[in-house]
Amino acid sequence: MVDAGRGTRRVTAPGGSAGGALSFRIGARTLAAIPRELVRIGLSLDEALAGHGPVLPALDARQDGWFVTSLPDAAAIAAPGIGYVRQRYRRYYVDLAAGEVAWRAGLSGQARSGMKRKAKKLAAANGGALDIRRYRTPAEMAAFHPLARAVAATTYQERLLGSALPGDAAFVEEMRERAAVDAARGWLLFLGDAPVAYLWGAGEGDSLRYDYVGHDPSFGELSPGSVLMEAALTDLFADRFARFDFTEGEGQHKRTLATGSVACRDVLLLRRTLANRAALAGLAGFERAVTAAKRWTQVPGVAALARRARR
CATH class of the missing domain: 3.40.630.30 (Gcn5-related N-acetyltransferase (GNAT))
Incomplete structure (x- = not known):
């Protein structure tokens, strides 16, 4: 998993907030990080359900790109730069209006x-x-x-x-x-x-x-x-809200309790520089290796061998 910053707190487009890093992570453990100044834009559930992408704010000279979360799969995003899909997931919610x-x-x-x-x-x-x-x-x-x-x-x-x-x-x-x-x-x-x-x-x-x-x-x-x-x-259900938004990412409890969901992706968009190309290539290679390792441990006998090796 690649993380472009801390937590899942949200900044509503089009304003955004800056900060973060490109982190190489396995589960909750961060192995390395590449500093980058990113404008973070989190779409609300209403925006994700509407199926439209945000209008990206202009970058200033010190900023490296944008990190857009909960971009609906149905929406395109027009921006100059190198794109990288960090993760895909369903954004779950409970329809409170249904009762x-x-x-x-x-x-x-x-x-x-x-x-x-x-x-x-x-x-x-x-x-x-x-x-x-x-x-x-x-x-x-x-x-x-x-x-x-x-x-x-x-x-x-x-x-x-x-x-x-x-x-x-x-x-x-x-x-x-x-x-x-x-x-x-x-x-x-x-x-x-x-x-x-x-x-x-x-x-x-x-x-x-x-x-x-x-x-x-x-x-x-x-x-x-x-x-x-x-x-x-x-x-x-007796309050004023129409929906309870489980926000980004998936989880068994979200799937169990939700009444609906929208397919989303988190996208990194970086300036077209050699350093950024190298950073995204490294992230992509790291994620492929992690995915391959997870698949390999599911092969019969390999998981037991790995457990014995850790003892």
């Missing part, structure tokens, strides 16, 4: 029974009832943040990906500003007196985004993240 009954009916029987079982197990561990708290106003967001950060500090998103809920004052102010215009929601799940899972999302148009999520791994056997996700969606 909770329709959503639950669309889930598999296995998913419904699993959700019920997990909620019952966690409630039993908490004295017979779930303790889920909701946060919406600016004052509530100020109370939410330190509690959620305490959970975020324990998560793999913090340790491995650097994509847990930010802890800086600027982000807290952003949370409060969004809440002031009814464009943010937060949830915490408590076990006893301590929070063990959090979810926070910002509103974008008619959608609420799946921006930051995590749970304390010490309580992983109780599936607090899954239980909190179901509770948040249940709340949102």
